[in-house]
Amino acid sequence: MWSKQINANRESAMFPAAPDLVIVFGPTDRLADRTLIDRLAHRYDTAMIVGCSSGTMVEGDRLDDDGVVILGMGFDRTELRLAVQPLPSSDLSFAAGAALGKDLSADDLSGIFVLSNGLNVNGSALVAGLRTVIGDSVALSGGLAGDGARFADTRILARGEHHADVVAAIGFYGDHVRFAHGSAGGWQPFGPVRTINDAAGSTLRGLDGEPALALYERYLGEEAVDLPASGLLYPLEIWDPAHPDVRVVRTLLAIDRDAGTLTFAGDMPQGWKARLMRGMFDELINGASTAVHHALDQTIAWGTSPSACLAISCVGRRLLMGQRTEEEIAAVAAALGPDIALAGFYSYGEIAPQNQTAVPCLHNQTMTITLIGECA
Structure with missing residues (x-):
């Protein structure tokens, strides 16, 4: 497996090979831009392309409020499937989650990464709907799309279109893919x-x-x-x-x-x-560090290193910390080291297992970490 994070604004940026999965995070207006969508589809014509909007993106060890951040991944022994369900109102969240679970359910399903619209959703009901079908043994993480402090519009990118009222989920299949998670607030x-x-x-x-x-x-x-x-x-x-x-x-x-x-x-x-x-800067930064170290500790048993990290934090942390928000991303990047591709976004809700129980749930105001790797 390989992973690499690039910025769509830098046309010279290239992946080492044709990716199997492309995850895109960008401002709402950029993800609603047909030109960008068509360019991504043309450039990565053999890849599954999924993404969501946010007011702030994670680009390696830095933040970007304007650019489109792309994480590409290539797998050697893992199958991917995409499921998309309509979610026009929050009272349909449980049903949408259950439908996604049915779409992706299989004996060899190992993990799901889910991205939902961020305004018309009950995130805990969405997770509960998924869990009723897939159980708690399947790794589950993701987040709710964001729009900064505007709360006006969020977008999901899936199947070559941008949507305001859907939830999309990627299923990972096989015995070789590995997931580790961490979450902490502060x-x-x-x-x-x-x-x-x-x-x-x-x-x-x-x-x-x-x-x-x-x-x-x-x-x-x-x-x-x-x-x-x-x-x-x-x-x-x-x-x-x-x-x-x-x-x-x-x-x-x-x-x-x-x-x-x-x-x-x-x-x-x-x-x-x-x-x-209420938040204290140092405690929030320490929370980010706690989250990534909790996830890294789980990878010791893998026998291989993780290849990619999806860091999903909360817009509330971004608004409170301002420029100091870069410090929580720097703490995550420092713990990961240079060989693990890091991308993510600031969300309206984070989905990850609880550290104490390992049961997936909706978090808010939390830094959540998903590490992905592939074993031989």
Whole structure:
């Protein structure tokens, strides 16, 4: 297996051979550009081409807010399949995930990498739908397309077209392909622990009997005028009180001022506990380092080195850290070394196994790492 990351803006950049898989990350308007799509299809006419939009792309050890980043991979002993399902509204997320699972299911399915539209989706329901079909033994990771702080439009690139309302998944087949994952946040909780007392799916209506939006606005103060974008800087940590050691973070995607509700990227189960979080630069950078080292530790048993790394982080981390965001990518790149191709994007939600349980789930405000390799 070989992997190489290039930037589409540099016409001289070439892969060492015809790739089997091309993963593309770029700004929303670039991925909706027919000229770019046609150029990619012509240049990589034998490859599976899949991608998504973002406000910030990972290009090796640096970030790019404008360019189109491409990760090419060539496999020696691994089969690939692509499945695409419509996802016009978030309440269809579970069904879309289950349909993808059925499309890709096979006895030799080893892993799935999934990219979804980032606005009309319940990411945790999408993952749950997939898991009902493929189980938990198949490696599963990916992310929700982004659009920076605009929250206006996200795009998925698949089968030679750009789509605003689909989810695409790549299936990897055979005994030779290997996956390793890591995820970590670095956000610090503050304020009292509250109980989700009124919620439906990803829509949060009440915390401790108070309207959720009113409570959120009180904590944000002057920053509340910039919701939902300012909410990215103050995610919610949630957990089942029966399992307090297994926690996930949820990012705010939308608000309804008339209804007084908040919509997050994944489920907000009634009865779960919730606490606001805020970021500290050094802790977030340390979180990125923790994620990549957790993944690298799993590759020791492979007998070979990983070839590619897909790093999917959260737009909230990007907005909070600003230029210092490069430090978390530098930490990842330094741990990987020069021989592992690194590409990725800043998302509206990250999909990866939990470090504690290895069960795939939706993360928010987290750096997630997917390492891919191929054994002899």
